[in-house]
Amino acid sequence: MASPADPRPAAESATSAATPEKPSDSYVQSFARGLSVIRAFNAEHPAQTLTEIAQASGLTRAGARRILLTLVGLGYVQAEGRLFRLTPKILDLGFAYLTSMPFWNLAEPIMEALSQQVHESCSISVLDGTEIVYVLRVPARKIMTINLSIGSRLPAYCSSMGRVLLAGLAEDELERVLRNTELRARTSRTVTDPDALKAVVADIRARGWALNDQELEEGLVSLAAPIRNRAGHTIAALNISGQANRTSAAEMLERFLPSLLEAADKISGLVGLRT
Secondary structure, X not given: OOOOOOHXXXXXXXXXXXXXXXXXXXXXXXXXXXXXXXXXXXXXXXEEEHHHHHHHHOOOHHHHHHHHHHHHHHOOEEEEOOEEEEOHHHHHHHHHHHHOOOHHHHHHHHHHHHHHHHOOEEEEEEEEOOEEEEEEEEOOOOXXXXXXXXXXXXXXXXXXXXXXXXXXXXXXXXHHHHHOOOOOOOOOOOOOOHHHHHHHHHHHHHHOOEEEEOOOOOOEEEEEEEEEOOOOOEEEEEEEEEEOOOOOHHHHHHHHHHHHHHHHHHHHHHHHHHO
């Protein structure tokens, strides 16, 4: 997988900013605006002025100010002169998802064993719109490794885990996701033609794994397999990722696929006990 300094811009530049549908009688606009203010912060802009936050969130200065002061009062944002920044308390919102799915804790030892066996990084991600979100990661014990962490986002269409997750969708849902995705060439190898991409996803659905050879970023290769619930539906993806100058895509497939599939099956078994 890729190694962006800030996972959000990497994902945002690869996917369209599709606006979710708003239920006519249940959409709480003030809540949505609050979330847009939170999303305005990222690794490149950890501290911002009121004007910058208003511009990033698409709000008026007055609207952004009310939301920021509310977040300050709740402890999620702190003010430092003219600048605002998130506080560690914001992690409570993200970890609420992880703690609501306790079987991920059971998956971590399996991932650690897999990483030690193949000497590469292992990750689990889930699909969120047109992107994947990392929910577990075991980095390789090496000096040079890929800089991703829990919460990192990457485009689904050109990542190994993303394609595995797309392969688990019904055809109409796959069409919707691809329709909302900006299929741009991140490298010379990236598949961007919609029909060709659908064929790739169909092949992955048939064989049960995905190999990515430098389509997301030059020099990066990865291999992914689905994690399924009791009903057999794909709910997450497990991958092994590394650098092409260390392990080529062909070598990764030959050496690591059996171990990856075995680990994915074990985790699926744990998921089946909890879902």
